[in-house]
Amino acid sequence: MVETELVRIGCRPLxxxxxxxxxxxxxxxxxxxxxxxxxxxxxxxxxxxxxxxASPTYFADVTAEMKAFxxxxxxxxxxNGDLFQCKVDATVISMRRAGAIHALDTINHFFLxxxxxxxxxxxxxxxxxxxxxxxxxxxxxxxxxxxxxxNMAWLLKKIxx
Numbered sequence: 001m002v003e004t005e006l007v008r009i010g011c012r013p014l015x016x017x018x019x020x021x022x023x024x025x026x027x028x029x030x031x032x033x034x035x036x037x038x039x040x041x042x043x044x045x046x047x048x049x050x051x052x053x054a055s056p057t058y059f060a061d062v063t064a065e066m067k068a069f070x071x072x073x074x075x076x077x078x079x080n081g082d083l084f085q086c087k088v089d090a091t092v093i094s095m096r097r098a099g100a101i102h103a104l105d106t107i108n109h110f111f112l113x114x115x116x117x118x119x120x121x122x123x124x125x126x127x128x129x130x131x132x133x134x135x136x137x138x139x140x141x142x143x144x145x146x147x148x149x150x151n152m153a154w155l156l157k158k159i160x161x
Contacts, residue, residue: 002153007044010065012037017071023079031072038072045073045084050156051116053107054092060099062106070110077114085115088155090148092125094135100126119155121148 014036022032029046030039045051053069055062062070077083091107093100104124111118123144127135135141 002050002156005044007041009037009041009069010063012065014038014065014068014072016064016068017075019075021079023076027080029076029080029083031076033072038069041069042073042076042083045087048087049160050088050090050152051084052090052092052152053110054094055103055107057093057095057099057103060102062093062103067106070107074110074114082115086159087116088119088152088159089116090119090125090152092127092145092148094127094129096128096130096134100124117155117159119148119151121145121151 015033015038017031018033020032023030026032029042031042053066055066058064061067073084089111091104091111093103093107095103101124104126108118121144123140125144125148127141127145128138129135129141
């Protein structure tokens with residue numbers, strides 16, 4: 001059995017990284033910017049064995065909040081000895097028409113440079129739909145996500161057995 005927790009970052013605006021390098025000076029697994037929820041999210045990532053990051057596609061990329069999340073988590077992770085190394089991680093992207101592959105690459109590049117392990121599916125982890133809940137009609141997208149979740153759970157179990 002795999003336990004999950006849904007954490008929404010889009011509901012809580014995140015400030016972008018200032019590249020101040022204080023995370024390298026402090027090495028306390030936190031960002032010096034304490035006015036938002038990023039440090040709470042980092043702690044959840046530290047405790048997790050696996051992480052799925054998801055974003056809708058906005059102008060052929062992830063949301064501004066997701067980009068701020070990636071930039072700041074990436075800096076904190078590097079500053080603290082590759083903090084997220086060997087965690088199992090997957091990307092899920094929703095799109096209306098196009099641009100999803102670039103958004104998928106944005107998150108996957110964060111995973112790869114952080115030395116995380118990315119499980120695979122039978123196709124890109126993308127759901128196609130228009131409007132709120134529109135991806136629920138994407139049968140192929142749902143099949144892709146189902147296989148991704150199966151493969152991620154299998155990998156997590158193998159790593160921890």
